[in-house]
Amino acid sequence: MKVITKKEFHGFIQKLINNSAFNVEGVKAKGEKFVFDTLETADELRLDYDVTILPPKKYFLPQYETLMEFTTSEPFENKRPTQSKKTIIVGVHPYDIIAIQHADAYYLDDEISEEYLQKRKNALILGSDVLTVGEKSFFGAMGTGEVTDGFDLYLTDLGDRVVIDIGTKAGEQLLSHAEHVKEASKKDMQRVQKIRQAAIQGAQRDLKLPPNKWYDLLEKNRESSVWKEESDQCLACGTCTMVCPTCFCYDVRDEVDIDMQHGKRLRTWDGCLLREFTAVGSGEIFREDILDRYRHRYYRKAQYLPNRLGFVACVGCGRCSSQCIPDIADPVKLINMITDASSYEPLETTATPQSLSLHIDDIKQGEALHEPLPATLQEVKKLTEKETYFKIALDNNEPFLFEPGQFVEVSIAGIGEAPISLSSAPNGVSFELVVRKVGDVTSALHRMKAGDKVGIRGPFGNGFDVDAMKGKDLLFIGAGLGIVPLRSLINYVIDPRHRKDYGKVTILYGCKEPCEMLFGDEVAEWDRRDDIDHMRTVDTCPEGVCWEGDIGLITALIPKATVDPSNTIAVLVGPPIVYKFCNDILLKLGIAEEDIIVSLERRMKCGVGKCGHCQINGKYVCKDGPVFRYADVKDLPEAFT
Amino acid sequence: MKPTVAFFDFSSCEGCQLQIANLEETVLDVADKVNIVEFREVMKEHAEAYDIAIVEGSICRPMDEERLRKIRKNATILIALGACAHLGSVQRLGNQWTAEENKEEVYGKTIPEVTDDSNPFFEQPRHRSLDEIVPVDLVIPGCPIDRNEFVKVLVALLQGKKPPIPDYPVCVECKKRENVCLFTIGKFCMGPVARAGCNAICPTYGLGCEACRGYVSHPHEKAQTDVLKKYGLSTEEIMNRKTMYTYKYVEKQQEKPREKEVKA
Numbered sequence: 066m067k068v069i070t071k072k073e074f075h076g077f078i079q080k081l082i083n084n085s086a087f088n089v090e091g092v093k094a095k096g097e098k099f100v101f102d103t104l105e106t107a108d109e110l111r112l113d114y115d116v117t118i119l120p121p122k123k124y125f126l127p128q129y130e131t132l133m134e135f136t137t138s139e140p141f142e143n144k145r146p147t148q149s150k151k152t153i154i155v156g157v158h159p160y161d162i163i164a165i166q167h168a169d170a171y172y173l174d175d176e177i178s179e180e181y182l183q184k185r186k187n188a189l190i191l192g193s194d195v196l197t198v199g200e201k202s203f204f205g206a207m208g209t210g211e212v213t214d215g216f217d218l219y220l221t222d223l224g225d226r227v228v229i230d231i232g233t234k235a236g237e238q239l240l241s242h243a244e245h246v247k248e249a250s251k252k253d254m255q256r257v258q259k260i261r262q263a264a265i266q267g268a269q270r271d272l273k274l275p276p277n278k279w280y281d282l283l284e285k286n287r288e289s290s291v292w293k294e295e296s297d298q299c300l301a302c303g304t305c306t307m308v309c310p311t312c313f314c315y316d317v318r319d320e321v322d323i324d325m326q327h328g329k330r331l332r333t334w335d336g337c338l339l340r341e342f343t344a345v346g347s348g349e350i351f352r353e354d355i356l357d358r359y360r361h362r363y364y365r366k367a368q369y370l371p372n373r374l375g376f377v378a379c380v381g382c383g384r385c386s387s388q389c390i391p392d393i394a395d396p397v398k399l400i401n402m403i404t405d406a407s408s409y410e411p412l413e414t415t416a417t418p419q420s421l422s423l424h425i426d427d428i429k430q431g432e433a434l435h436e437p438l439p440a441t442l443q444e445v446k447k448l449t450e451k452e453t454y455f456k457i458a459l460d461n462n463e464p465f466l467f468e469p470g471q472f473v474e475v476s477i478a479g480i481g482e483a484p485i486s487l488s489s490a491p492n493g494v495s496f497e498l499v500v501r502k503v504g505d506v507t508s509a510l511h512r513m514k515a516g517d518k519v520g521i522r523g524p525f526g527n528g529f530d531v532d533a534m535k536g537k538d539l540l541f542i543g544a545g546l547g548i549v550p551l552r553s554l555i556n557y558v559i560d561p562r563h564r565k566d567y568g569k570v571t572i573l574y575g576c577k578e579p580c581e582m583l584f585g586d587e588v589a590e591w592d593r594r595d596d597i598d599h600m601r602t603v604d605t606c607p608e609g610v611c612w613e614g615d616i617g618l619i620t621a622l623i624p625k626a627t628v629d630p631s632n633t634i635a636v637l638v639g640p641p642i643v644y645k646f647c648n649d650i651l652l653k654l655g656i657a658e659e660d661i662i663v664s665l666e667r668r669m670k671c672g673v674g675k676c677g678h679c680q681i682n683g684k685y686v687c688k689d690g691p692v693f694r695y696a697d698v699k700d701l702p703e704a705f706t
Numbered sequence: 707m708k709p710t711v712a713f714f715d716f717s718s719c720e721g722c723q724l725q726i727a728n729l730e731e732t733v734l735d736v737a738d739k740v741n742i743v744e745f746r747e748v749m750k751e752h753a754e755a756y757d758i759a760i761v762e763g764s765i766c767r768p769m770d771e772e773r774l775r776k777i778r779k780n781a782t783i784l785i786a787l788g789a790c791a792h793l794g795s796v797q798r799l800g801n802q803w804t805a806e807e808n809k810e811e812v813y814g815k816t817i818p819e820v821t822d823d824s825n826p827f828f829e830q831p832r833h834r835s836l837d838e839i840v841p842v843d844l845v846i847p848g849c850p851i852d853r854n855e856f857v858k859v860l861v862a863l864l865q866g867k868k869p870p871i872p873d874y875p876v877c878v879e880c881k882k883r884e885n886v887c888l889f890t891i892g893k894f895c896m897g898p899v900a901r902a903g904c905n906a907i908c909p910t911y912g913l914g915c916e917a918c919r920g921y922v923s924h925p926h927e928k929a930q931t932d933v934l935k936k937y938g939l940s941t942e943e944i945m946n947r948k949t950m951y952t953y954k955y956v957e958k959q960q961e962k963p964r965e966k967e968v969k970a
Contacts, residue, residue, distance in 0.1 A: 096886045119884045128882040300898040300929045303874060307881035323735040323857050334882060339874045340924055390889045390933050480867055505867045
């Protein structure tokens with residue numbers, strides 16, 4: 066533990082500011098509040114601040130960030146902007162250090178985001194003890210008032226001098242810029258402890274339930290009237306998510322200059338309180354009620370992220386609490402209200418300091434998660450008024466391997482990116498998509514022709530488990546566009562090379578009108594083949610149109626199939642409304658919950674479990690799905706709404 | 707072939723068109739992508755047919771309605787430019803009183819042979835937004851519009867893409883700019899219900915948002931009213947905040963119960 070005089074400390078910071086190799090960011094006053102901003106002089110630094118408006122998250126996940134630049138003529142020769150200067154962030158409170166560790170765990174888990182990693186590795190964190198406790202802060206109650214790692218240097222301002230703890234080699238090197246650095250005395254250390262403990266004691270608020278009990282409390286109180294009472298006052302303005310150090314959701318969009326040539330793919334913060342957060346291309350919104358959005362935020366903090374990362378995603382900074390105008394975003398208030406309303410018995414536990422083991426230096430290389438690979442449209446065929454077929458191959462000539470049921474993100478430079486189900490059985494080389502014209506990307510795709518270039522990311526998600534289905538009778542039910550992803554599995558199974566591995570195959574296909582039926586040639590083959598039972602139906606058939614099949618809803622077709630429920634796996638794919646009814650019918654047929662397989666649609670923006678849009682409660686449709694066993698999702702309140 | 711574009715104005719200050727005229731060097735890029743056939747701010751030519759009609763101003767008199775209908779007929783795409791065309795803007799506040807009351811307020815004494823309805827320039831002045839008269843394809847909101855947003859909308863149109871007009875509240879952009887929330891320093895703001903896209907320019911300079919871009923598609927109005935009340939505004943003051951640019955919504959709400967009465 067080191068110590069220098071306040072004057073020398075200022076000299077040290079000034080020296081860093083003057084050094085052209087560094088970009089020094091620190092806490093400054095903004096009106097009566099505080100912000101992290103570029104330090105022009107060391108005098109601007111305010112280590113006596115309570116809490117900043119935005120957390121230092123903005124240095125690693127900026128409010129607006131260019132993911133790549135492109136020209137529309139050479140769409141995927143994109144370049145990613147890089148940073149040259151080291152960023153030094155001065156004055157990061159312990160709760161924010163822990164929040165950065167949360168972000169590390171989130172962005173550097175299975176899929177390591179190179180975009181994040183670069184910025185994170187490029188930064189030096191100079192932590193600071195809390196000298197002034199924010200009115201709404203409760204980090205003391207959350208166990209986030211002190212840290213043992215996650216910083217390069219850690220400062221405690223004693224007024225006349227500053228005690229400095231060295232966290233890393235890089236921190237030690239940085240400190241070599243300071244002069245007259247001495248060993249801290251025992252007395253200095255005692256003063257540090259006193260300041261730290263005072264902050265922790267001062268930031269307890271009156272939280273009635275320690276964070277390790279939140280999961281259980283929320284588990285038992287999803288239907289509490291408190292959610293409705295509080296969300297009735299919610300403006301759905303998104304503030305609580307914008308200011309939160311552990312909210313990581315984002316949106317991605319393309320912008321093109323007026324020259325129509327140069328453009329960029331831009332990432333910006335998004336928030337689950339906003340109405341359009343869950344909107345998919347066809348316009349459907351999966352969390353329409355403010356109540357659901359309001360509740361989702363708390364469940365994400367107390368259940369969904371703990372399930373994924375192992376800790377409550379709240380550090381007690383109090384930013385949401387102090388910046389929510391109707392005062393309904395305060396976790397302390399909400400947890401206390403639910404505790405009181407439910408007469409939940411708080412057990413005698415206290416907050417234990419949070420410790421995270423991920424070390425940024427151990428991670429060498431990430432992946433540019435948003436960078437598509439160039440690909441070429443090999444074949445384009447209009448199937449119906451709204452649907453077009455595309456055969457696509459990557460330009461790198463590497464094999465394209467995927468499982469039936471997975472999806473890809475299709476990019477058109479300047480327009481954007483959209484998740485599209487793979488519709489062909491894997492052949493190792495090319496793949497097929499069938500796209501309905503609903504949004505910007507799909508409309509632009511419909512204007513393209515063979516030979517045109519697109520970008521591809523993926524394949525993503527959890528596909529159909531073709532091995533687990535071996536030996537079983539298979540009942541395929543495709544409703545509307547559901548036939549598109551289902552086709553990848555059907556074609557795999559009925560391929561002569563695989564057909565013998567499976568029992569009886571029954572295919573039920575329903576769409577609105579005969580003109581909407583896809584893959585007519587293949588449907589005819591299903592009719593012809595005697596190793597496939599096939600029935601089809603249309604909701605309505607206009608007069609004079611020839612239709613060989615039933616007329617009525619798909620729900621009426623299912624009971625007509627002859628199945629042996631004890632040995633049948635039913636695979637059901639269709640729009641949300643279909644699941645509501647068909648699952649019940651299948652269960653009535655006697656098919657077990659484990660043997661009903663569904664593929665769900667949500668807004669899958671990133672495909673890698675980061676952007677947050679596709680969540681069904683704690684499940685990420687892009688990673689955990691889109692293919693699920695009914696048994697695994699039936700109890701999720703948001704799955705079949 | 708480059709699409710043809712024509713600009714028109716009704717009751718307005720023409721400030722939105724001025725924003726476009728003031729695009730500086732970008733205006734050349736715009737001129738390179740579209741063929742401007744009518745734009746009173748910068749040229750004297752007139753045109754009878756165009757792909758895109760960009761219309762500023764609120765619709766006031768029957769003669770304006772007629773002219774707008776003609777523009778609509780001549781255009782493939784009709785864009786409402788700015789708060790007047792989008793909402794009726796501040797002049798719509800006049801709808802709270804009768805035409806006669808307004809005339810008297812403005813001119814003191816009215817001279818029947820000059821100011822009554824027989825003079826088409828004074829006929830039944832009621833301010834309405836474009837979409838209350840003809841179908842509007844898209845809106846570029848704001849008072850005035852943000853010229854960069856205008857360019858973005860134009861680019862989107864040329865790309866065949868949905869124009870990037872946000873449907874979330876100003877608070878989102880305000881927070882991203884790390885502004886001190888005006889409510890926390892004793893000021894008032896319509897940001898929580900107002901449509902973003904302006905990059906929260908007013909709150910950034912310490913002025914409360916007045917929702918010149920209208921509300922988001924699903925504003926939680928009741929919660930906003932509660933908040934304004936909670937932070938100390940009287941019912942009348944709240945009404946003033948809600949009517950500045952957005953009297954259209956108040957009028958629509960007043961119409962609703964009346965419709966119900968009629969049905970009953």
